[in-house]
Structures are given as C-alpha cells and as structure tokens.
Amino acid sequence: MAPIIVELLAKDPDARPTGAESAARLEAAIRGDDATLPTTAPPRPPLPPPGPESPSHLRLPLLAALLVVVLIAAGVLTALALTGDDGTPRARTSSPAPSAPTDTGPPAGSAAPTSPPGPPTAPGTTVPPTTVTVTAPAAEPPAATASPTGRPGGHWIAQLASVPKSDEVTGRDAKLAEVRRQVPDAQVLDSDRYASLKPNHWVVYADGPFPDGTAALAYCAARGRTVADLCVGRFLSGASADLKYVCAPANGTTTGICRRD
Structure with missing residues (x-):
C-alpha cells in the first residue's frame, strides 16, 4: 500500500491516481496481484497461495481498506488545498474595507448653488409692488448779495x-x-x-x-x-x-x- 499512498501525496494533481484506480490497486495489493502496482515499487516476496476463503471473509477487509484509502485521500487533498505549490501555507486574503466617500465639491465649471426661492404665493394673491420714496434734500436758500451801494463789508x-x-x-x-x-x-x-x-x-x-x-x-x-x-x-x-x-x-x-x- 505504500506506493499507492506515495502517488496520492503527489503535488501534481495530474500525477495522482483516480479514485477507481486507487481502489483497483488497493484491491490488487490485498489480493497480492503485483501486475496492478506501479513498476517503481520495490519487489515483494511471494505470498503463499491463499487458502480457500468464503466471499464474505474477503469482502469485509476490502471495504475497510477502501474506507482507509478514501480518508487518506481526503486528508491529502485538504492539505494541498491549504498549502501552496512550495509547501508554505497560503495567506488568507480579506476584501478591502470600503472607503468613505470624499466630498470634492461641485465639478469645475458648474454653477454655484443658489439660495432657495422664497415661499410660493397663494393662487389668486397679488403681491403689491414695493414703493421706495426718496425725499430730495431741500435747496439751500440763496445768500444775500452785496449792497448796490458798493459796501463789500455788508x-x-x-x-x-x-x-x-x-x-x-x-x-x-x-x-x-x-x-x-x-x-x-x-x-x-x-x-x-x-x-x-x-x-x-x-x-x-x-x-x-x-x-x-x-x-x-x-x-x-x-x-x-x-x-x-x-x-x-x-x-x-x-x-x-x-x-x-x-x-x-x-x-x-x-x-x-x-x-x-
């Protein structure tokens, strides 16, 4: 089973065997069939020929082995998902906090805001015009003229x-x-x-x-x-x-x- 586990731990997902292949190799390993094992696995000593067993005796160990392989494969996939290609843990990224809107004022060239208009006039109401009365200053009275007798002093x-x-x-x-x-x-x-x-x-x-x-x-x-x-x-x-x-x-x-x- 060691070669099967090594292949399941490969970093390249394409180099890992599929679930069906892993199950077939695991079953072959349990039965001692070396033809389904990878060629790189070390030679194993020949096993004695199995004695006659009933199908119910073989089915239980096979199911248990398949469950172990599935659990191992799940653990390997989880570890690979949490680590990068170089084996270092991947940093958790967080979405940036939304920035507060900045009031930049009205765009260039736009008109400045004007003051709101006064209260509307009720329908049918006539607003009388405002009359401004300006009083002209009184004319300065004329000063007395010099005497015709020729006295400039008065x-x-x-x-x-x-x-x-x-x-x-x-x-x-x-x-x-x-x-x-x-x-x-x-x-x-x-x-x-x-x-x-x-x-x-x-x-x-x-x-x-x-x-x-x-x-x-x-x-x-x-x-x-x-x-x-x-x-x-x-x-x-x-x-x-x-x-x-x-x-x-x-x-x-x-x-x-x-x-x-």
Missing part, C-alpha cells in the same frame, strides 16, 4: 421773520409762504452764515437795497408791516461786531441803531 436788509431751525424745513417754508402774501419778493437765508445775525435761525428778508435801517422800515410800512414782530432793519455782514445794528419801528418813529457809518 448792507442793510429788512428782516420780515425769523424761524428757529428746530422747526425744520417745513416750518421755514410755511413762514416764507405766509410772508410772501404781503411781500412777494421775500427770500430766506441761513443766519449761521453771517456773524451779525442770531445763530441757528432761518431769516425771511427783503434785500432792498437799503442805505440804512430807516429805509428798510419804510419799505415794510408800505406793505402793512409796521411793528417789530413783522419787520426790523438789520445790518448783514460777517462781523459779530455788527450784531448791534438793529432798527425797529416804535409808534411812528424808530428805535435802536438805524445807521452804520
């Missing part, structure tokens, strides 16, 4: 009203409209531009030209403005020393300083 005006700036533009424009009912050529100036006037006021005035404060009062009297609340003569200049030049009406005469030499 000149007399008829002050018809004075409105504090805390009343804002609406108060200024209302007062100007009121004065123009009597004096159509009335104008407005910013007192902060002239040191001779009380600061922080809008001044409604008539420009004249007037040679002195008395002439300014006569202009006002001709238009029905004969009291100090409705008209005074003032000297308009950039010098704070001229703040004292105020000419006011008083019961048909004048009071204050009405001339500036």
Whole structure:
C-alpha cells in the first residue's frame, strides 16, 4: 500500500491516481496481484497461495481498506488545498474595507448653488409692488448779495421773520409762504452764515437795497408791516461786531441803531 499512498501525496494533481484506480490497486495489493502496482515499487516476496476463503471473509477487509484509502485521500487533498505549490501555507486574503466617500465639491465649471426661492404665493394673491420714496434734500436758500451801494463789508436788509431751525424745513417754508402774501419778493437765508445775525435761525428778508435801517422800515410800512414782530432793519455782514445794528419801528418813529457809518 505504500506506493499507492506515495502517488496520492503527489503535488501534481495530474500525477495522482483516480479514485477507481486507487481502489483497483488497493484491491490488487490485498489480493497480492503485483501486475496492478506501479513498476517503481520495490519487489515483494511471494505470498503463499491463499487458502480457500468464503466471499464474505474477503469482502469485509476490502471495504475497510477502501474506507482507509478514501480518508487518506481526503486528508491529502485538504492539505494541498491549504498549502501552496512550495509547501508554505497560503495567506488568507480579506476584501478591502470600503472607503468613505470624499466630498470634492461641485465639478469645475458648474454653477454655484443658489439660495432657495422664497415661499410660493397663494393662487389668486397679488403681491403689491414695493414703493421706495426718496425725499430730495431741500435747496439751500440763496445768500444775500452785496449792497448796490458798493459796501463789500455788508448792507442793510429788512428782516420780515425769523424761524428757529428746530422747526425744520417745513416750518421755514410755511413762514416764507405766509410772508410772501404781503411781500412777494421775500427770500430766506441761513443766519449761521453771517456773524451779525442770531445763530441757528432761518431769516425771511427783503434785500432792498437799503442805505440804512430807516429805509428798510419804510419799505415794510408800505406793505402793512409796521411793528417789530413783522419787520426790523438789520445790518448783514460777517462781523459779530455788527450784531448791534438793529432798527425797529416804535409808534411812528424808530428805535435802536438805524445807521452804520
């Protein structure tokens, strides 16, 4: 049986005998038939001729031998499956773990994501247009011009009203409209531009030209403005020393300083 086991352990699967061949050789070995054994097996001494045996005595050893051969062949095949061609154990391979997806962002050339649209409008609903009102700044009132008398340092005006700036533009424009009912050529100036006037006021005035404060009062009297609340003569200049030049009406005469030499 040794030659049969050696052939079953051959590394080359094609050199191993089949199951039928192994069974036939095993049976021949049990019976002592050397013709079915490989030619490379060592010579065996002749066996004495078997005595007469009944078929039932031969069948049991034959089946046991076949079972042993099958178990040996199965063990050999299992060992060869677990080892490589060079006899070293085969390494167990494992499938690679799936890699986590990498966010590389949108592809080149694609449009950037836009913000989601607003909530939809219910059917039949009309969205009113948004109206933006822009208020233009009020035009700056014109500054008083130089006196025709040729005095570049200042000149007399008829002050018809004075409105504090805390009343804002609406108060200024209302007062100007009121004065123009009597004096159509009335104008407005910013007192902060002239040191001779009380600061922080809008001044409604008539420009004249007037040679002195008395002439300014006569202009006002001709238009029905004969009291100090409705008209005074003032000297308009950039010098704070001229703040004292105020000419006011008083019961048909004048009071204050009405001339500036």
